[in-house]
Amino acid sequence: MKSFQYVIKDAAGLHARPAGLLVKCAASCDSEIKIELRSKSVSAKKLFAVMGLCVKQNDEITITVEGANEEADYKKIKEFCEQEF
């Protein structure tokens, strides 16, 4: 299992569009991917769950990646976050 912390920079937080992009990216991975905020953890592959976290600007989220292909998926998700939010 690999994980990283990420602080959201986007002023609007993880609103529908970025959440949608994240879910899309996560869904394309084989690994199980979770997002955690304030000790609540949800699947990054489910849009309602991710939006339900109500992630705002300057919130620090923890993303964990677990599975057979976790090295590649970890890299993919991390790069995605840095590029998009």
Next chain:
Amino acid sequence: MKKISGIGASKGIAIGKLTLCVNIDDHIAKKDITDVASELTRLDIAKEAAVEALNEIYLKAMKRVGEKNSMIFQIHIMMLQDDDFYSAMQNAIKNDKVNAEYAVWQAGKQFSEMFSQMDDEYMRGRAADVIDISKRLIRCLDKSLANGLDSLTAPAIVGAVDLMPSETVQMDKTMVLAFVTREGSKSSHSAILARTMGIPAVVGLADAFTQLADGASVIVDGEAGDIFIEPDDQTLHEYQIRQSEFMRQQQELKLLKGTKAITKNGVQIEINANIGHPSDVNMVLENDADGIGLFRSEFLYMESNTFPTEEEQFKAYKTVLEKMGGKRVIIRTLDLGADKQVPYMNIPKEENPAMGYRAIRICLDRPALFITQLRALIRASAFGKLAIMFPMIISVDEVKQVKSIVEKVKNDLTAEKIAFDANFELGIMIETPASVMLSDLLAKEVDFFSIGTNDLTQYTLAVDRMNHSISKLFDSRHPAVLRMIQMTAENAKKAGIWVGICGESAADTTLTEFYVKIGVSELSVTPSAVLELRKAVQQVDLKD
């Protein structure tokens, strides 16, 4: 035959079949089912169909409004495919043995509530998206509920409770013969849209709306505000004649294309068009307007889920300026607040929004937002004849603040070596009694005045234009309003600046002579009214 009446919001006569766009909320019945498996299959098939339809809409929207603004439909698809949401529906069918429609509606309400309870304004706004996709799914389940504005297959007269901007974006304009709505006033979204498109509309039918049945034959008279349901032969015949007469007049007006609005005694008036979207420019050109007298920039903010960037705004303004090919385009800076709200601006609910935090007040309070728009506007000046005007001014100090921000933006752009045309005009809307009373002083600060008669009437008469119960008092020909306009025109003349009118009453041909007489030199109206107004100006004779 039955006759019902509402507010005539856009003139013209339509004869055809009525399609009632159903308000699904009232139509979801709970039914007990026995065959769980087949109900689950129905749900699966409906979901596939809904996803497919959304994909099509997404691709269409991509072409029209670009990737960023079409993303919402991708989000809708992902919401529909969300496991948690879908299992909630499946579980209701399996455990409670209810029909799929009811299961979808319950799940939709449950998930939208999850959003509406969040303490984030933006996320609360997403509740509407969940309701939207739930309705879409229900329409796929039950074809009798399938009438949506996005699903018209033959030209029809559209009946609806009200038309929301989000619905009309998806509408195929060639399919709509007329609008008839229960809600709305002359200045509501659907009324303005109908006038821009040049199709008849009757709004504000109130209780009479219930008399309308889907599929009925109707006649719509958008000028008188009358609707005839299942007309008898005599009435039908009469209106067929009136319809062809109206069309003949429209044809005749087309002959005025290429002519100028010059009175018999030789005064030329500039007749411009009001628009709310870059796509309206086609209507402006088709009706041969002299330019654009009011381009409302709110669409950029209302069509987006977040603040539009400088680049997005620049592109929109540039497109309009280029298409107008050197004719003057007056763009009004952001006029949100009051009846036009967007969730991401986080404007708290107000007791009295018409007198609240809106328009220039927001812009001066949030300089970053204002500067982004000004940069986009001024950059666009390199591509045509731009003029910028500012809404809701009440003091000389506001104008001075605005001008100093404009100067700063110009200096920044110069320093960044970005091209612009420094000669664009700056003007203000005269729509508050304060700006009229100060018009002698304000005239020294700007290049032009544009009188917004809707708000000026509202504020002068203290009559809320959205309040149905006093709509009879809303009179833009009231002598107090006309004196306001006259005073503004006189002060503009003394200072040597030009004055125009861009409110609804600019199109009122009974006032045309008055306007010309007091020295108004520009009138800006909805595109479909341009030629008729040109004709009215050509008939004015001030010699006697």
